[in-house]
Amino acid sequence: MAEAYPWQQALWQQLAGRERHAHAYLLHGPQGIGKRALAERLMARLLCQQPHGLDACGQCKSCLLLKAGSHPDNFVLEPEEAEKPIKVDQVRELVSFVVQTAQLGGRKVVLIEPVEAMNVNASNALLKSLEEPSGDTVLLLVSHQPSRLLPTIKSRCQQVACPQPSVEHSQAWLASALPDCDESERRELLTLAAGSPLRAATLQAQGIVEQRALVTDGVKKLLKQQQSPSQLAEAWGSVPLLLLFDWFFEWSQLILRYQLTQDEEGLGLADMRKVVQYLAQKARQDKVLQTQAWVLEQRQKVLGKANLNRVLLLEALLAHWVQLPGSR
CATH class of the missing domain: 1.20.272 (Zinc Finger, Delta Prime; domain 3)
Incomplete structure (x- = not known):
């Protein structure tokens, strides 16, 4: 199950507690604050057959298939190679998935990250699915730079601003993630990562x-x-x-x-x-x-x-x- 970050708690209660969900969410904010984990957590909750409170149960058939990476009603779209664009052929494959009937009889959930990696042709190919998704389909779009998205993409989504953690939350999380770094090194990493703790850990590893x-x-x-x-x-x-x-x-x-x-x-x-x-x-x-x-x-x-x-x-x-x- 995706990690639950403390700085996302209020937003998570707001999202997961809804009785009715939007057909498309645009989760946006700086890189390295846990947007992908939030999207994966929501994806698991939306697909779960027996939710436990605000979270997926982790034990039902749907949760086990998702954990194994073989859920038939889940589609993840991302660049085929790091730093490369999402191609129009990849989006067409997604569109074909959206029009299909859910095989487990529940929702279908699509996760796209980062959305700004789509070129103009790929973005245009996605518009129809965003406007009229087939059946009970929820699209989760994750963006580090929403200003680079087509206005037509943004207008078809419910926009959700993901919170940046406080300095205290960032330092506490980084101390746990990088125990071998001293406090001054962690402070420098956070500065280089513009205050985003997950990005700081990634940059340190790189x-x-x-x-x-x-x-x-x-x-x-x-x-x-x-x-x-x-x-x-x-x-x-x-x-x-x-x-x-x-x-x-x-x-x-x-x-x-x-x-x-x-x-x-x-x-x-x-x-x-x-x-x-x-x-x-x-x-x-x-x-x-x-x-x-x-x-x-x-x-x-x-x-x-x-x-x-x-x-x-x-x-x-x-x-x-x-x-x-x-x-x-």
């Missing part, structure tokens, strides 16, 4: 601490002219592109903030504070804004799964960055 050290060290060497953009573009081959663009966008924000406020408490994590302060003092504000706009534009291309030449893109990013000092 080696974000080592990746971050590699990147920050490279930026410092770039500014000291000890390494070239092309050398760093090759050296950062294992670091996810989106993570890199997130960091460079955040650093540009911190530079602008310091230029406006001179607040040394707002320089971000310790590993880049001196660099941020140095660039804020040496770079023209309009140049920082231009660089930030370019970073944001390229980040959108990365999010849109555009077919990009990684090395050339990183070389261009670093070429923008190295030109910031002395632009006053």
